[in-house]
Amino acid sequence: xxxxxxxxxxxxxxxxxxxxxxxxxxxxxxxxxxxxxxxxxxxxxxxxxxxxxxxxxxxxxxxxxxxxxxxxxxxxxxxxxxxxxxxxxxxxxxxxxxxxxxxxxxxxxxxxxxxxxxxxxxxxxxxxxxxxxxxxxxxxxxxxxxxxxxxxxxxxxxxxxxxxxxxxxxxxxxxxxxxxxxxxxxxxxxxxxxxxxxxxxx
Amino acid sequence: xxxxxxxxxxxxxxxxxxxxxxxxxxxxxxxxxxxxxxxxxxxxxxxxxxxxxxxxxxxxxxxxxxxxxxxxxxxxxxxxxxxxxxxxxxxxxxxxxxxxxxxxxxxxxxxxxxxxxxxxxxxxxxxxxxxxxxxxxxxxxxxxxxxxxxxxxxxxxxxxxxxxxxxxxxxxxxxxxxxxxxxxxxxxxxxxxxxxx
Numbered sequence: 001x002x003x004x005x006x007x008x009x010x011x012x013x014x015x016x017x018x019x020x021x022x023x024x025x026x027x028x029x030x031x032x033x034x035x036x037x038x039x040x041x042x043x044x045x046x047x048x049x050x051x052x053x054x055x056x057x058x059x060x061x062x063x064x065x066x067x068x069x070x071x072x073x074x075x076x077x078x079x080x081x082x083x084x085x086x087x088x089x090x091x092x093x094x095x096x097x098x099x100x101x102x103x104x105x106x107x108x109x110x111x112x113x114x115x116x117x118x119x120x121x122x123x124x125x126x127x128x129x130x131x132x133x134x135x136x137x138x139x140x141x142x143x144x145x146x147x148x149x150x151x152x153x154x155x156x157x158x159x160x161x162x163x164x165x166x167x168x169x170x171x172x173x174x175x176x177x178x179x180x181x182x183x184x185x186x187x188x189x190x191x192x193x194x195x196x197x198x199x200x201x202x
Numbered sequence: 203x204x205x206x207x208x209x210x211x212x213x214x215x216x217x218x219x220x221x222x223x224x225x226x227x228x229x230x231x232x233x234x235x236x237x238x239x240x241x242x243x244x245x246x247x248x249x250x251x252x253x254x255x256x257x258x259x260x261x262x263x264x265x266x267x268x269x270x271x272x273x274x275x276x277x278x279x280x281x282x283x284x285x286x287x288x289x290x291x292x293x294x295x296x297x298x299x300x301x302x303x304x305x306x307x308x309x310x311x312x313x314x315x316x317x318x319x320x321x322x323x324x325x326x327x328x329x330x331x332x333x334x335x336x337x338x339x340x341x342x343x344x345x346x347x348x349x350x351x352x353x354x355x356x357x358x359x360x361x362x363x364x365x366x367x368x369x370x371x372x373x374x375x376x377x378x379x380x381x382x383x384x385x386x387x388x389x390x391x392x393x394x395x396x397x398x399x
Contacts, residue, residue, distance in 0.1 A: 024232035077279040176392040184385025192378040
């Protein structure tokens with residue numbers, strides 16, 4: 001495990017290949033939950049949490065169940081079930097032990113199951129880190145690190161967007177542009193700004 | 203018969219998934235870099251929509267309400283896996299360019315939304331037509347975006363070059379172009395009254 005590779009993953013996931021602004025994963029919550037900064041922050045934290053743990057679980061199941069049994073082609077069904085079951089479990093635990101946290105995160109948790117960023121990072125990890133010749137434990141470690149920074153990148157984009165949208169509410173927008181359309185145009189300009197980071201990769 | 207046609211046509215006009223309901227955004231924006239990819243994604247999603255609607259509506263009295271979402275997900279994921287294997291076997295070039303977005307059809311909100319809002323409450327035939335209409339609406343939406351982006355961004359229509367290299371705007375086939383096209387098209391359909399806000 002090299003520290004330089006971890007830094008490369010971090011910069012790539014947060015800035016260069018930001019999940020929302022350059023890979024288009026997780027756009028539905030990005031537009032749905034970015035109206036208020038507080039809700040956006042709760043959603044961002046919930047996504048980071050679910051992403052890290054589902055990346056760990058899916059890569060464990062991939063390496064120790066799907067590959068030995070030779071049923072790699074069933075990965076989509078397995079992964080989505082693992083994510084759905086994990087989200088359900090977390091929801092029940094939080095509801096039981098921390099009603100305050102449940103009130104803050106509650107309605108966002110079920111939404112995360114259908115957040116393509118969570119399934120997306122699990123599938124991308126398999127393609128990138130589980131290659132022949134790489135040890136399984138390294139693969140799992142890099143998967144979790146990549147998932148963590150992908151979540152941070154998601155959170156950063158969501159927070160930036162919610163800050164802008166709170167101010168947009170007060171501006172004078174044409175009627176047919178109000179709401180979602182103008183949010184898309186703002187996201188387009190943000191994505192243009194994030195393209196500037198792609199120079200980092202050389 | 204008339205009601206079946208109505209179930210079909212609402213997916214293309216008022217309840218258009220792309221411009222009206224604004225669902226399934228990730229594949230719509232990521233795959234619309236060329237008309238060929240967009241049509242491939244549209245047809246794949248329509249296949250999954252029609253068959254998952256058919257199975258879910260025929261099982262609607264057997265699936266207990268409390269575990270309906272996991273049950274729907276398994277049914278949808280099964281058809282997505284079928285679709286993924288067929289594309290990889292017969293259209294490897296399309297599979298290569300759609301990449302991760304084929305397995306991600308599972309989490310396409312349109313399919314889940316139709317299962318929950320329509321197929322779980324209606325009989326088989328209307329559900330199939332609803333799936334066909336929604337799939338057609340999605341295919342039309344994604345193709346319109348792809349047509350505009352491909353023409354402006356790489357100066358061609360379905361792979362046939364039209365413009366000279368200094369006449370097109372590269373940023374239109376990159377991420378910012380997708381978001382801009384989408385925003386302006388939603389505003390346009392609202393302005394023309396095709397979809398309601």
